[in-house]
Each structure stands twice: as C-alpha cells, then as structure tokens.
Amino acid sequence: MLLIPCPHCGPRIQEEFAYERSADSVVRLDDAPAVAMTALFSRANLRGEEAEIWVHAQGCGQWLRLTRDRMSHAIRSVEPL
C-alpha cells in the first residue's frame, strides 16, 4: 500500500488517490492526430521510475504529479500540477 505525501493534505493512504496516466501521455485539445494517438495508445511502461499524474480524488481533489518507481513502489516526489 502506498503512502502518498499530498502537498496539500500531508501523507494519506493510497485509497484516497486515483491514478490517471503517465505524465508524458497527456492528450491536448490542439494536438495533431498522430501526437494524440501516441498519447492515447502508447506507453513507455518502464520497469523503473516514471512520472505519473494522479488525483487526490477522496481528499482535496487536486491533480498531482508523482515520480514513482514501478518496481520498488518508492515515491521520489509529489508536486502540485
């Protein structure tokens, strides 16, 4: 179970948060089709550290950028988005 240090609320259990997507996979309204397609359907899916977008859904409701190791589950940083 992750303990995620929300920059607004302090350390809270993982259950309050929802994972959204990899930080490099955000789809923007004015993206060219090929760029949007890549963001929608391709992932580095690293066996290691990746930046991710989460939302503190059951807490302050704020969007967050987590840098997290997908093998060890260690959280390196959590920043407001």
Added chain:
Amino acid sequence: MGAGRYSALSLLRGALGGHRHWGRAWRAGEPRGPYDVIVIGGGGHGLATAYYLAKEHGIRRVAVIEKGWIGGGNTGRNTTIVRSNYRQPQLQRLLEYSLKLWHGLSDELNYNVMFSPRGALFLGHSDADMARLAERGDALIAMGIDADLIDRDAVARLVPLFDMRRDARWPIEGGLIQRRGGTARHDAVAWGFARAADNLGVDIIENCEVTGFLRDGNRVTGVRTTRGDIAAGRTGICVAGNSGHVAGLAGLKLPIESHTLQAWVTEPVKPMIDTVVMSQTLHCYFSQSDKGGIVGGGDPDFFPSYAQRGAPIRLEDSIAQAISLVPALSRLRMVRSWAGVTDMSFDGSPIIGETPLDGLYLNGGWCYGGFKATPGSGRLYAHLLATGQSHPIAAPFDLARFAQGRTIDEAGAGPMPQNR
C-alpha cells in the same frame, strides 16, 4: 527425455521400482543458435507456441528463453479459469478456438493438465443483470458457443451454499453458465507443454534473461541475453506482464501498461463449490481447486506496477464479495495470497501480430484473462511465427488496430487500463 511416454503401464512399472525411474520431464536447454525461431518467455503461452511450431509446422530449431523458471510467472499465478463466453465476436472466436483445444489437451500432450469442465457461472444480481446475461447468451448461441440462462432456483441447486435470501447483500436473480468451461491445473499446463515441446527437440533455456535485441537495420536478428547472444530468423515476444519492458529493449512503446492483480487461496476443505463462480457486476471470481482450497480473485490494483505484490485493500474487496455470496467461506482460513503482473492493454483485448520491426513479433496484452487462452494463443502465435501471416482468428488482434480505430473493447472502457 524423461521416462518416455506416460501411461498406466509406466505408472505400474514405476510402482514396482519405488518410483525411482522418473527422469526429468524436459532437458536443461543450453543456447545453441542460430534458431529458426526464438520465443521469449517460458510461460504457458510461450511453451505452447514452441510446441505447436514443432508439431504443426515442423520447425524444430526453436528455443524458448525464460528469465526465471518454467511456470514461475503468471502461468502459476492466475486463478485457473477456462471459458469462452465473451461478448465481442472476435474474442468469442479466439477463446472458443482455445476452449476446443483444452478439451483434448491432456491426450494431446500425454500429460494430465487436470482440465475440469465443471461449468463457469456468471451471476446476475438484478433484472438489468439478467437482461444483459440473456443478451450475451443469445450472442454466444448464435456463434455456436454453449450458454444456458438459468433462474435463481437452478443457481441455488448448483451451489447450495449461496446466500439466496432476497435481502442478501448481493441478491442472486439467476445466472448464465457455460458448462464446457471450468478450470485446469496451471502448473501442469506449463510442464505439459514444456515436456511435449522438448520431446520434439525444442530447447527450453531457463535462467536466461533477454537484455536486448540483435539488429540489422530495421530487422531483428536475435536476442542478447545474460547467457550470450543468440541468433534467430524470427523472434517472438511472449512475456505478458513484462511486454512493455521487453518491447522497450527494442525501442518500441506499446498500448500496454503493467498492473498488479492479486489472488488468494483458502485452506483445503471437502467439496463445497463444484463450479466456477464469477460476478462481473461485483468483479469477484472463485472456484475450488482439486486439492480443496477455494481460489479466488478480484480487481487489479488500479495503478501501474511490476512489483508482483499488491495492496491488502484489493484482497479485502474480493474476499468480502466472495463471503457475501457464499457466507460459509467466512469460516475458512486463508493460507496464501499472491500477485502477478498483468499486461493491461488499452482496449482490454490481447495483441497478437507483427511489430514495426521486421522479424520481431508480439503476443501480449492479455490483461487478466490470458490463462484460458493458453493453447489457442500458442497455436495461433505459432502460425504467425512459422508463416509470417496472421491466422484469420488472430488477425483482428494486430497491433495496428489502435491507430486504425479497430479496438476490441469488451468493457467499453476506452484507453484507460485502470478502469477495466
């Protein structure tokens, strides 16, 4: 090659000799390339692929390369359910092709995979559920796949331990059962395919991790491994759970994210549930193993991970659901829980096809439903690796479907693996 063909006679002979004559079921393979085909991943799918390459296509210079040991990955971590009662026609064809192979698999492999067609039951908890199950049943029957819509009395007779009270937490209104579905011994599936492939000359190389690919321009010509470089005509990735990682070694990004899925098993008890029970409304599924333990699982952990361990909260969810359906389960002790890494694809369906690199093929993205597909997946992937062409049943599952808007989205959830 072990003790030759397994039979009642060989068992009897073994009994007279104190069972000391049983040899290895497959050789400890050494890399001795070049190979016609290298299959990366010694799980059920990879071993089945190698077996059918040798058996159906006569390709004997085949190696299966496994980073750990045979049956140590997802093949030994699933909840062993076999069925073909999907809703999308492409998935129905794929899983029905596989289910037909399950029904003769022990004979085919000369290895008892303990396939037990005890029925796979979907529960309906409301009128809306029953309407949905009836629609699915009709679609299955139209496809020539068996499906019986049964009422609550029939469900109660099938599993007398269900909480059938009208005011139960999850009232049971009826169900849809596929009687040809069931379970199999997952380790035996890996071992049986390994032994049968080895008998046909396939090298099964364990403790050999792929660390990169040999390249000649846009062509993949083999693999770099912890036991040296090995050349191959065609290379097939078959490592569901780690597809993203292995494809990344070739510079590819896939429509796949790796997530954790957990399972649990109770202490063994006498027969109490003789069918596979599933609720897609709750997302919980369980069955009783031949040893007597109740094996079950539920949702994945909803965020990417390669860790092979999960959060207790997800276990609690699926166990609470199982207990609400069969209250007697609350009296059992849970003896073990574990996790596997699932290849969550972006439409919930597997990917079997070529990659943008010549000579490199992909079989992955099985989400949390790969075990049931083991023989079919292997046979279809063997067809692709032998001929370079996708079999018609596998063709809709190519990698290009995402860019071309041909996704096969059983759940209708869109490109969000955590919502599946």
